[in-house]
Amino acid sequence: MVQSLVRLKKHKEFVNVAENGRSFVAKGLILQVLVRSQESQSNDFIRVGFTTSRKLGNAVKRNRIRRRLKEIVRLYLPEIGQKGCDYVIIGRSRTLMRSFDELVQDLHEAVHSV
Numbered sequence: 001m002v003q004s005l006v007r008l009k010k011h012k013e014f015v016n017v018a019e020n021g022r023s024f025v026a027k028g029l030i031l032q033v034l035v036r037s038q039e040s041q042s043n044d045f046i047r048v049g050f051t052t053s054r055k056l057g058n059a060v061k062r063n064r065i066r067r068r069l070k071e072i073v074r075l076y077l078p079e080i081g082q083k084g085c086d087y088v089i090i091g092r093s094r095t096l097m098r099s100f101d102e103l104v105q106d107l108h109e110a111v112h113s114v
Contacts, residue, residue, distance in 0.1 A: 004022035008049030017088045024114045028098040030090035033114045043084035050092040065091035072103050079112050
């Protein structure tokens with residue numbers, strides 16, 4: 001069953017995941033996960049957000065990193081992710097150098113480890 005993805009867009013949502021969630025560091029990405037409370041009415045979908053630091057380079061590089069991460073998440077997170085969770089994917093400098101298959105493996109490892 002394919003689940004729908006909803007984007008995290010507000011700063012406070014990202015901060016909430018960072019402060020209250022768990023994280024996993026892989027070579028190509030960092031994954032932060034927060035399981036939403038049972039009282040929340042929004043437990044039937046996955047929420048996901050993306051972030052890249054200015055330390056990674058100029059806007060062209062950061063956007064390329066985000067595009068690669070978005071495509072991997074679009075293809076694989078609805079299948080392997082847990083509904084009722086918030087995921088924040090943080091790009092790393094190695095994200096550009098790793099192959100698509102390696103990034104997919106990083107995502108799989110991160111989701112199953114957290």
